Amino acid sequence: MPAKIQIQKQREILLFLIKILSFENFFLFLDLVYYRCSCFILNTRLIMNKDLRKVVILLAHPNMKESQANKALIDAVSDIEGVAVFNLYDQQGASFDVDEWSKIISDASALIYQFPFHWMAAPSLLKKWQDEVFTFLSKTPAVAGKPLTVVTTTGSEYEAYRSGGRNRFTVDELLRPYQVSAIHSGMSWQTPVVVYGMGTADAGKNIAEGANLYKQRVEMLIGSSNAGNNW
Ligand SMILES: Cc1cc2nc3c(=O)[nH]c(=O)nc-3n(C[C@H](O)[C@H](O)[C@H](O)COP(=O)(O)O)c2cc1C
Numbered sequence: 421m422p423a424k425i426q427i428q429k430q431r432e433i434l435l436f437l438i439k440i441l442s443f444e445n446f447f448l449f450l451d452l453v454y455y456r457c458s459c460f461i462l463n464t465r466l467i468m469n470k471d472l473r474k475v476v477i478l479l480a481h482p483n484m485k486e487s488q489a490n491k492a493l494i495d496a497v498s499d500i501e502g503v504a505v506f507n508l509y510d511q512q513g514a515s516f517d518v519d520e521w522s523k524i525i526s527d528a529s530a531l532i533y534q535f536p537f538h539w540m541a542a543p544s545l546l547k548k549w550q551d552e553v554f555t556f557l558s559k560t561p562a563v564a565g566k567p568l569t570v571v572t573t574t575g576s577e578y579e580a581y582r583s584g585g586r587n588r589f590t591v592d593e594l595l596r597p598y599q600v601s602a603i604h605s606g607m608s609w610q611t612p613v614v615v616y617g618m619g620t621a622d623a624g625k626n627i628a629e630g631a632n633l634y635k636q637r638v639e640m641l642i643g644s645s646n647a648g649n650n651w
Contacts (some may be wrong), residue, residue: 473502473529473530473641473642473643474502474503474504474527474528474529474530474642475500475502475503475504475528475529475530475531475532475638475641475642476504476506476524476525476527476528476530476531476532477494477497477498477503477504477505477506477532477534478506478508478531478532478533478534478546478549479494479505479506479507479508479509479534479535480507480508480509480533480534480535480542480543480545480546480549481507481509481534481535481536481543482509482538482543482545483509484507484509487536488618488623488627489536489573489615489618489623489627489630490534490535490536490573492627492628492631493534493571493573493615493627493630493631493634494534495631496631496632496634496635497634497635497638500635500638500639500642501642502642503638503642504524504528506524508545508546508548508549509543509545512545515552516548516549516552516553518552518553518556521549521553521557522553522556522557522562525553525557525562525563526561526562528566529566529641530566530567530568530569530641531563531566531567531568531569531607532568532569532570532571532638532641533546533568533569533570533571533598534570534571534572535570535571535572536572536573536574536618537572537573537574537575537591537594540587540589540594541594541597542572542598550601554601554605557605558601558604558605559604559605559606563605563606563607564605564606564607565606565607565608566607566608567607567608567609567610567641568598568602568607568608568609568610569610569611569612569613569637569641570595570598570612570613571612571613571614571615571634571637572591572595572612572613572614572615573614573615573616573618573627573630574591574614574615574616574617574618575617575618575619576616576617576619577616577617577619577620577622578616578617581594581616591612591614591616592612595612610637613630613633613634613637614630615627615629615630
C-alpha cells in the first residue's frame with residue numbers, strides 16, 4: 421500500500437478514536453463504569469449482610485466491677501462470634517451519639533437489653549439511651565422486625581414475683597413497658613431471660629443455669645443453634 425494511503429488510513433482511525441472518546445462519550449463511559457462498580461459493591465454488601473447475623477447487647481450495669489451475676493452472664497456470651505457488647509455505663513455523662521448508635525443498631529439482626537433489676541426496672545442509663553437514641557430509631561428499618569430480648573437479674577427469689585408474693589407482680593408484668601415499646605416499634609418481643617434470687621443461697625446455681633440459657637438464646641439469635649426452637 422502506498423505510504424500516502426497508509427497515512428490517510430491511520431488518520432481516519434485516529435479521527436474515529438477521537439470521535440469515540442469525544443468528551444461527551446468519555447463521560448458517558450465513565451458514568452457507566454462508575455454505575456457498574458457501584459452495583460457490584462452494593463450487591464456484595466447485600467449478600468454479605470444477609471449472611472451476617474449480629475446480636476447487639478446493651479448492658480446497663482452501674483457497677484460491673486462489683487457484679488457477680490451480670491458479669492457471669494456477659495462472660496457466657498461475649499465470645500460468641502457475631503456478639504457485640506456495649507456497656508452504657510462506659511459512656512456516662514455525655515449524651516449518646518445518635519448517628520453512631522444508629523449505625524450499630526442498623527447493623528444488628530437482634531437486640532438484647534441486659535441489666536440488674538433496680539427498683540423494679542432497669543438502671544437509669546437504659547432509659548436515657550431509649551429517650552436519646554431509640555426515640556429516633558423506633559419504627560425505622562434499624563429496629564423494625566428485629567427481635568428484642570430482655571435479660572435481667574433480680575435480688576429477690578422467683579416466689580416473691582407473683583400475685584400475693586412479696587413483690588406482688590411477676591417480672592413479665594414489670595417488664596411491660598419494654599414489651600409494649602418493642603411492639604410499638606415493630607420489634608419482635610422475645611420471652612425474657614430472668615435470673616432470680618441473687619440475694620439468696622441459690623444465687624450460684626441460678627447464675628450457672630441462667631448463663632446456659634442465655635448462651636442458648638444468643639446462639640439461636642445468631643442462627644448457629646436450633647436448641648429450644650422445637651416446640
Ligand atoms: C439500687 C438497687 C436497687 C435494687 N432493686 C431491686 C429490685 O427492685 N428488685 C430486686 O429483686 N432486686 C433489686 N436489687 C438487687 C439487684 O437486682 C441484684 O443485686 C443484682 O441483680 C445482682 O446482679 P449483679 O451481681 O450483676 O450486680 C437492687 C439492687 C440495687 C443496688
